[in-house]
Every structure is written in structure tokens, then in C-alpha cells.
Amino acid sequence: MILLRFILPALFISGLVAQEPTWLGTWKLVSSPDIAGAVEQCTAEMSFIKRPIARSRLKKLNPAYQRVVLTRSHAEISLQFEDRQPIRVPANGKAIAWTREDGEKFMVSAKPSIDTLVQHYQGEDGERENRLRVDATGKNLTIEVVVKSQKLPKPLTYTLSYVR
Numbered sequence: 001m002i003l004l005r006f007i008l009p010a011l012f013i014s015g016l017v018a019q020e021p022t023w024l025g026t027w028k029l030v031s032s033p034d035i036a037g038a039v040e041q042c043t044a045e046m047s048f049i050k051r052p053i054a055r056s057r058l059k060k061l062n063p064a065y066q067r068v069v070l071t072r073s074h075a076e077i078s079l080q081f082e083d084r085q086p087i088r089v090p091a092n093g094k095a096i097a098w099t100r101e102d103g104e105k106f107m108v109s110a111k112p113s114i115d116t117l118v119q120h121y122q123g124e125d126g127e128r129e130n131r132l133r134v135d136a137t138g139k140n141l142t143i144e145v146v147v148k149s150q151k152l153p154k155p156l157t158y159t160l161s162y163v164r
Contacts, residue, residue, distance in 0.1 A: 022115045022134040024070050027141045027162035032064040038158040045153040058156055062147070068162060070117065070132070077110045079119060087119075095122070125149050139164055 039058045043051050065081040072078070072091060080086040087108060089096055095109035098121075107122045119130040126149030133142050140163055147156040 019114055021072065021112055021117070022138050023112075023117045023132050023141060024072060025164055027068045027070070027164060029064060029066045029160060030163050031161040033158045033160060035059070035062050035064060035158055038156055042152060042154060042156040050151075054152065058147070062145070062156070062158075064160055068132075068141070068143070072112070077112060077117070079110065079117075089119075095120070125151065 036059060039055055039062070042058065043054045046054055067082055069080040069086075070078070075091055076088050077091050078086040078088045084101070087098060089098075089108055089110045091110075091112060093109055093111040095107040097105065098108040099105050104123060108120070110117055110119045115134045117132040119132065121128040126147065128145065128147045131144040131146075133144070134140065135142075140161065143160040143162070145156075145158050145160070
């Protein structure tokens with residue numbers, strides 16, 4: 001018993017006992033950003049021929065999901081947006097091939113830390129990064145989204161806010 005009093009604190013201090021990430025759980029959207037406005041700003045410099053196509057595609061592919069569920073096992077991280085099929089990726093950050101419901105193929109990865117999870121999609125037309133970050137209270141999650149493509153004059157950026 002005395003030995004446990006000294007070993008357990010030492011394990012926690014040394015990091016040998018893993019701390020649970022704060023981003024795990026079910027999150028509900030509390031503020032919806034002006035994604036349409038962000039899309040307009042992103043595509044404003046495009047030609048009148050390309051702009052409507054880019055706007056339509058970006059608006060369709062960037063909804064404000066009402067619910068996000070984040071789970072983790074020893075080997076994988078699962079991200080579920082709304083009632084869509086969960087995206088399961090290795091917990092070690094390695095990218096895997098993934099096909100979205102519409103048939104578009106991506107390489108997807110997720111790199112976890114205690115208070116942040118960085119999810120990355122790399123596709124034929126560009127890439128997307130979701131930076132999921134929990135505040136100091138552990139009650140609020142923000143998802144900072146950055147979409148980049150050679151076809152866009154600048155990245156599309158916006159932030160979603162969630163609560164447990």
C-alpha cells in the first residue's frame with residue numbers, strides 16, 4: 001500500500017498513465033457561423049463563370065453539423081458528424097484511405113493531444129483541416145475549419161462552437 005502511494009503519483013507525473021483527451025464526448029452546436037458569408041468572401045475574386053460553381057460546391061460540403069461525437073480506443077479515433085457514418089482513423093496520426101458518401105476519395109488522418117484533435121483530409125481537388133480544440137473549462141469545443149484548393153483564390157475559413 002505504501003509503495004502505491006509513491007508509484008502512482010510518479011506515473012502520473014512522468015506521463016506513463018495516459019490522461020484522457022478533453023475532446024472526447026458528444027458535442028452540440030451552439031453558434032452557427034456565417035458559412036455562406038465565408039464562402040462568398042473566399043470566392044469573391046473568382047471569375048463570374050467559376051464563382052457560382054465554387055460557391056455551390058463549398059456550401060454543399062461545409063454544413064454546420066448540429067452534433068459531433070468523438071470517441072477513442074487504444075488504436076483508433078472515431079469522429080461522427082450528425083448521423084453520418086463515423087470516420088475511423090488510427091490514433092497514431094497515420095493517414096488512411098476513406099471514401100465519402102458521394103464517392104469522393106480522400107486520405108484522412110487525425111493527430112490527437114490532450115485538448116486538441118487535428119483532423120486532415122487530402123483529396124484530389126484540395127485539402128481540409130478541422131482543428132478541434134477544448135477550452136480550459138472543458139465545456140466548450142471549437143472547430144476551426146480551413147479548406148484549401150489550387151482552384152480557390154484563398155482558403156475558406158470559419159469556426160464552429162459546441163458545448164457538451
